Amino acid sequence: MTALVQRDHESLDDMSLAALVAARDPHAVRLVTTRNNQRLFRAVFAILGNRAEAEDAVQSAYLKAFAAIGRFEGRSALSTWLTRIAINEALARQRALKRRRAHLDAAAVTVLDDYRETFMQGSIAGTAPDLAHARAELRQLLERAIAALPAPFRIVFVLREIEGQSVEEVADALDLNPATVKTRHLRARRRLREALAPDVKEALFGSFPFAGADCEALTARVLAAWAPEAR
CATH class of the missing domain: 1.10.10.10 (Winged helix-like DNA-binding domain superfamily/Winged helix DNA-binding domain)
Structure with a gap:
């Protein structure tokens, strides 16, 4: 039954999927996040330059988007609409980060290391x-x-x-x-x-791989927050 539901959902247009997400349908939430996780993560990472902050921003962007998805009118693709919301979330965090940095710089304290962590390591299966x-x-x-x-x-x-x-x-x-x-x-x-x-x-x-366990973990967190009864 689950596989059949998934196939049915995959054939839906953006407006129909948006309506199901608004109704907290877990299959629709999973499909939308899985389709868009990597795109949103890459866009947000390009702004924030930090893996953990980018993941948190994408999760927050999904929840804000889903809370407002009833206003989605389909004038652009759902993926574009989500990307715009994610970018706005990242830019807002970037502005807040700059304000915090300015305050800390005034006290001559360095508390952030944007590039402390190496960019994501992708696996190359089947190679030497x-x-x-x-x-x-x-x-x-x-x-x-x-x-x-x-x-x-x-x-x-x-x-x-x-x-x-x-x-x-x-x-x-x-x-x-x-x-x-x-x-x-x-x-x-x-x-x-x-x-x-x-x-x-x-x-x-x-570059910037965000799939497999990372993708599934983000989807699970969004599901837990938006459709907890599906857990």
């Missing part, structure tokens, strides 16, 4: 250990270069180049003019070319 090590090092190099981009360039680059969103989708999610998206994407690529060899672009798709 030395190749896996080389790929991991290459991925870290690339991710550090992306993290060093100015924030306005970084978020556009991640959404366009890694997530594969169109100019229009990015413009919609970030509330920008499409021409601005194109310009920022071009400048981000130019800066990265100055720092990286051309062939590292092949590692982009594997």
